[in-house]
Every structure is written in structure tokens, then in C-alpha cells.
Amino acid sequence: MDRIPTQPPSLDDRLPSALLRTPVSARHMKRWTSVGVLLVAAALLFVPAQAQESSLTAGPPTRRLSTPEPEPDDLLAEGESGWISERLLPRLIPENPTQADLGAQDYYQICMACHGDRGQGLTDEWREAWGDDSYCWESKCHAANHPPQGFALPHTIGPVLGAGSLLAYPTALDLFQKIRETMPWWNPGSLTDEQSLQLTAYLLRERAEMPPGLMLDTGNAAVVQLHLQPTPRGNEQQLALGLGGLLAVAGLAVALRRRPPH
Amino acid sequence: MGGLASRAHDERIRRRPGFFEHLHPPTIPAREARFGYTFGLGGVSLFLFLTLIVSGALELFYYEPSLEGANASVQRITHLVPYGWLVRGIHYWAGQTLAVTAALHLVRVLLTGAYKPPRRLNWLLGVSLLAAVLLLDFTGLVLRWDNDIAWALTVGTNLLRTIPFVGEGLYLAAVGGGEIAGATVVRFFGWHIFGLVLPASIVLVWHLFRVRRDGGISHRLVPSAADSPDAPRLPRADLVRREAIAALFTSVALLCLTVVSPPAIGARADFSHLPSEAAAPWFFLWVQQLLRLGDPLLMGVVIPAGLLALVALVPFVLDRNPAGVGSWFNRQGRAAQLTVLACIGFVLALIVKGALS
Numbered sequence: 138m139d140r141i142p143t144q145p146p147s148l149d150d151r152l153p154s155a156l157l158r159t160p161v162s163a164r165h166m167k168r169w170t171s172v173g174v175l176l177v178a179a180a181l182l183f184v185p186a187q188a189q190e191s192s193l194t195a196g197p198p199t200r201r202l203s204t205p206e207p208e209p210d211d212l213l214a215e216g217e218s219g220w221i222s223e224r225l226l227p228r229l230i231p232e233n234p235t236q237a238d239l240g241a242q243d244y245y246q247i248c249m250a251c252h253g254d255r256g257q258g259l260t261d262e263w264r265e266a267w268g269d270d271s272y273c274w275e276s277k278c279h280a281a282n283h284p285p286q287g288f289a290l291p292h293t294i295g296p297v298l299g300a301g302s303l304l305a306y307p308t309a310l311d312l313f314q315k316i317r318e319t320m321p322w323w324n325p326g327s328l329t330d331e332q333s334l335q336l337t338a339y340l341l342r343e344r345a346e347m348p349p350g351l352m353l354d355t356g357n358a359a360v361v362q363l364h365l366q367p368t369p370r371g372n373e374q375q376l377a378l379g380l381g382g383l384l385a386v387a388g389l390a391v392a393l394r395r396r397p398p399h
Numbered sequence: 400m401g402g403l404a405s406r407a408h409d410e411r412i413r414r415r416p417g418f419f420e421h422l423h424p425p426t427i428p429a430r431e432a433r434f435g436y437t438f439g440l441g442g443v444s445l446f447l448f449l450t451l452i453v454s455g456a457l458e459l460f461y462y463e464p465s466l467e468g469a470n471a472s473v474q475r476i477t478h479l480v481p482y483g484w485l486v487r488g489i490h491y492w493a494g495q496t497l498a499v500t501a502a503l504h505l506v507r508v509l510l511t512g513a514y515k516p517p518r519r520l521n522w523l524l525g526v527s528l529l530a531a532v533l534l535l536d537f538t539g540l541v542l543r544w545d546n547d548i549a550w551a552l553t554v555g556t557n558l559l560r561t562i563p564f565v566g567e568g569l570y571l572a573a574v575g576g577g578e579i580a581g582a583t584v585v586r587f588f589g590w591h592i593f594g595l596v597l598p599a600s601i602v603l604v605w606h607l608f609r610v611r612r613d614g615g616i617s618h619r620l621v622p623s624a625a626d627s628p629d630a631p632r633l634p635r636a637d638l639v640r641r642e643a644i645a646a647l648f649t650s651v652a653l654l655c656l657t658v659v660s661p662p663a664i665g666a667r668a669d670f671s672h673l674p675s676e677a678a679a680p681w682f683f684l685w686v687q688q689l690l691r692l693g694d695p696l697l698m699g700v701v702i703p704a705g706l707l708a709l710v711a712l713v714p715f716v717l718d719r720n721p722a723g724v725g726s727w728f729n730r731q732g733r734a735a736q737l738t739v740l741a742c743i744g745f746v747l748a749l750i751v752k753g754a755l756s
Binding site: 348350351354355356357359360361362373374377378380381384385387388391392394 | 470471472474475478479481482484485545640643644647648650651654655657658664665666667
């Protein structure tokens with residue numbers, strides 16, 4: 138049962154209860170906890186810069202037209218028990234997290250194992266990042282004849298980011314309902330409305346389809362369309378203020394104009 | 400000679416007043432045209448009303464009057480339609496500002512005795528316009544169909560039910576059924592767009608017509624050195640110019656308010672789970688405060704209607720003396736001034752109390 142890529146192997150002490158519902162024996166949990174603490178400490182010494190630059194934690198969203206290949210230097214970090222992929226390390230959360238920031242945390246903790254760190258789906262490349270834990274089905278943990286603690290996992294899990302992804306979901310409400318009702322795979326319906334909205338907001342942000350300044354809720358999710366980039370609002374505000382300035386100048390000009398003789 | 404006559408004819412045509420000038424009297428008394436007499440409140444209110452018509456018409460292109468579509472379409476206007484947030488913000492702030500400028504205009508008319516004969520009918524028209532503005536603000540707010548309006552709509556429509564004999568009928572007319580549902584959105588849309596705007600527009604035109612018919616802007620009737628036929632008067636071109644300045648600066652204010660404080664829009668209203676705290680819109684906070692004091696019929700219907708009737712009847716009951724027109728705080732109208740100011744102070748105190756609680 139130690140070959141299930143449904144959790145980052147070195148971080149059990151930081152994992153939420155949702156992830157800990159995955160079948161991991163108590164003995165292994167204890168061992169992984171101690172290993173994980175040391176591994177995280179070592180990893181943070183070596184890779185803070187890259188961790189902070191993660192797209193999941195900072196900066197404006199960028200459109201991902203295709204799933205990028207992993208960079209060579211983000212593959213490995215050294216822990217006490219050996220080398221693991223940096224891509225499995227936890228994401229830092231900003232001081233004042235947005236809805237999408239919280240969704241990024243939920244994604245890391247609940248979704249990333251199956252859907253990939255870049256939303257690429259369960260690709261071979263992504264499974265390889267798990268090292269010894271990359272054999273989802275051969276280990277029987279996720280095969281049809283899995284033990285009671287395991288669960289069957291589809292062999293194909295498609296991307297949620299990038300071109301051609303999520304085509305079945307025209308609006309944020311459709312995506313929210315899908316997440317709310319069918320995710321996570323091993324415990325459908327266990328996510329709250331709030332978590333599901335956060336996850337939807339995160340995915341929309343990563344897809345550059347989140348209207349700026351919008352707090353996604355079940356009321357407005359129906360009008361947020363996927364596969365369409367929202368109109369940038371910064372220019373509109375500047376234009377509105379510019380129009381106000383022009384009107385003010387016009388008003389002053391009329392007020393100060395010399396009156397014609399009556 | 401022929402050429403000279405033709406040029407003179409052309410010059411006469413050129414000097415004819417244009418469309419906007421023709422809407423005004425040829426001249427107005429300079430004393431009453433001072434900013435310190437009118438504060439431009441009537442003109443600004445008219446401009447805000449026209450702004451509401453234009454911005455509201457633009458919103459109609461996207462608004463969907465249905466249970467499923469109402470809130471979603473306002474969200475769409477706010478977050479997705481190009482410049483939708485701007486149009487909605489201007490519509491919202493023009494509505495809020497109009498409630499203030501119309502009320503202040505009423506106070507100015509009261510304190511300068513401009514309601515006295517022959518302007519008593521116009522006073523009634525003005526009071527009815529103020530009531531229409533408040534109802535338009537309320538129905539417009541309901542069209543957002545978010546959780547912020549859930550309490551206000553529930554309480555407001557239930558108040559109608561407390562009225563003896565006609566209450567149930569009024570509730571049915573407002574809500575469109577036995578309870579708030581999809582038909583309610585359509586009803587409020589109908590009331591907002593047609594049932595209130597159309598009569599208000601007609602009364603507004605009537606109000607403006609009466610201003611001209613009653614002798615133009617109110618002014619002193621007793622001749623004095625300053626009010627003799629030789630007293631200075633302004634041509635209408637000056638009046639149009641002042642109106643243009645007021646319109647431009649009002650537009651600037653609306654734009655700034657929209658950018659700095661855009662109107663809120665929450666999640667779709669859920670009437671099965673009303674918010675724990677009742678919250679009326681600011682202009683009806685005083686009614687909400689009254690309702691906390693006792694019987695809904697008395698506090699929520701009789702007292703507000705009584706206050707409105709008292710204000711409406713000022714020139715017929717409280718001050719029938721035609722003297723004092725055009726003078727701030729004229730002696731003849733003291734009883735009316737004190738009574739109405741006391742009513743307004745009472746309402747304002749309740750609004751402040753409601754806002755602070």
C-alpha cells in the first residue's frame with residue numbers, strides 16, 4: 138500500500154484530513170511523518186526561491202495554452218530518505234489569500250495527485266515525479282482488485298488546464314457542480330460549497346478566465362464563462378476617470394468663459 | 400438692397416433660440432437665478448432623472464426579469480459586459496443621488512415659500528415625484544435579486560398585507576402571487592420600468608410645464624426697488640449655460656462615485672434562508688426603525704403615509720397666505736416650515752439611528 142500517488146510522500150504532518158482519508162496504514166503514517174518533517178526542512182533550505190515563485194502562490198495568472206514540460210531543475214530536492222520531486226512540495230499561501238489562493242491550497246492537498254501539479258492530468262511524466270510511488274495500478278492500490286484501503290482509479294485522467302481542457306463545462310457553475318458532486322474521486326460529495334468554489338476560482342485564475350475582482354459564488358458562477366477571456370477592467374476604469382476629467386475641464390471652461398454681452 | 404434684406408433675414412434666423420433655449424423662458428429674474436436661491440437642485444434632479452432613463456435603457460439590453468436570470472444578469476452586467484459596471488454604477492448612483500437632491504429641492508421650495516399660490520398644484524406634483532423616486536429606488540434595488548434585498552422585499556411587501564380591505568389585493572399586485580417567487584421579479588420589473596417610470600415622466604413634464612405656466616421661477620410678488628419691472632433679468636442663454644455647468648459637474652460626480660464606490664451585488668436571494676439581520680435600504684431605514692416600535696400597520700403604513708400627506712397638504716392647510724414667496728424663511732410660512740422640518744428631522748434621526756445600529 139505504499140505506492141499510491143494520491144499524496145506527496147514527505148509531508149504527512151502538513152496534510153489535511155481530506156487527504157488523510159486515503160488508505161495509508163498507521164505504521165507507514167508514523168514513519169512517513171518523521172521522514173517528512175526532515176525532508177521538508179532540508180528541502181526548504183535548498184529551494185526557497187523556486188518555491189516562492191510557484192505559479193500557485195504569487196503573481197498574476199498566465200494563460201496556459203499547452204501543458205509545459207517540467208524544467209530539469211525542478212525535479213529533485215534532497216530529503217533524508219533520498220531525492221523527491223520539488224513538484225511535490227507544499228505551496229506557500231500568501232498573507233491575505235484570495236479565493237483562488239485558497240483554492241490552490243485545496244488543489245494541492247486534494248486534487249494534485251491525480252490531476253497533476255500543472256493541471257496536466259495523470260500523465261506518465263507526472264506519475265514519474267512520484268518516484269517509487271508512481272505505479273498506481275501495478276501496486277494494486279488503485280487497480281480493480283484493490284485492497285479495502287485502496288480504491289480503483291481510472292487509467293486516464295484528463296487535463297484541467299491548457300488547451301482543450303474542461304470543454305464539457307461552459308460556465309463556472311457547471312465546473313463548480315462537477316467538483317461539488319463528484320470530487321474527490323475516492324469520496325464524492327465530501328467537499329463543501331466553499332471548497333468547491335475556491336477550487337473553481339483557482340482553476341479559472343490559472344486559465345486566465347476569472348473576471349478581475351470577482352468573488353465567485355453560486356449566484357454569479359453561472360455567468361462566468363469558461364473558454365473566454367474576460368474583458369480587462371483596468372483600462373475601463375482609466376477611461377472612465379479620463380472621461381470624468383474631460384467633463385470637469387469642459388465644465389470649468391463653460392463656467393469661466395467670458396459671458397457674451399446681453 | 401435685396402442682398403441686404405436677405406442678410407438681415409439670415410441674421411434674424413441665426414439669432415433664433417435653439418431647441419434647448421426654447422425650453423426656457425426668454426428671461427428670468429436675476430435675483431432668483433442666483434445659485435444661493437435655488438442651489439440648482441431642480442435642474443440637477445432633472446438631469447439625474449434623464450441620466451437614469453438613459454442608463455436604465457442600456458441595462459435593459461442585458462437584464463433578464465426572471466427568477467433564474469435576474470441576479471445572474473446583473474452579475475453579468477457588472478462583471479462581464481464591457482463597461483457594464485460603469486453603466487450600472489451610474490444608474491445606481493444617479494438613483495441614490497436623486498433621492499437626496501429631490502428631497503433638498505423640496506426643502507428649498509418650502510423655505511422660500513415657492514409652494515404658495517399659484518404654485519400649490521405644482522407642490523403636489525413635486526411631492527408625488529419625490530414619492531415616486533423613493534419607490535423607483537426601492538423597486539430598482541429589488542431587481543438585483545440578491546441576498547441584500549431579501550429582507551427588504553419580504554418586509555416591504557408584507558407591510559402591504561396589513562392594510563385593511565385592500566391589503567391582500569395590493570400584495571397580489573406587487574408580488575404576483577401568494578408568496579415571493581418568479582412572478583415577483585416580473586412584477587417589480589414591470590412596476591420599475593413601466594408602472595412608475597411612465598407616470599413619473601408624465602408628472603415630471605407636467606411639473607416643468609407648471610413652472611412656466613405659474614410665472615417661471617418663484618419670485619417676490621411685492622414690488623420693491625430690487626423687484627421692479629426694471630430689475631435685472633438674465634437671458635435664457637445664461638440659464639442654459641448654468642444648466643450645462645451643473646450637468647457636467649453632476650456627471651463628474653457620478654463617474655467618481657461609480658469608480659470609487661461601485662454598487663454591490665451579492666449572491667442570488669434565497670428566501671428560504673433569510674439573513675439573520677433585517678436591513679432596509681438607507682432611504683427606508685426610518686420605516687424599519689419605526690417598525691421596531693410597534694404595530695406594523697401603524698408604524699409601517701399609517702405614520703409614513705401620514706407624514707407624506709402632511710407635507711403634501713402644506714399649502715392647503717398649514718400656510719394659505721400667498722405672501723412671502725421668494726423669501727428665505729418667510730414669516731408667513733413659519734408654521735409650515737417648522738412642521739415639515741420637524742418631520743424631516745424625525746426621519747433623518749431615525750435613518751441615522753438605523754445606520755448606526
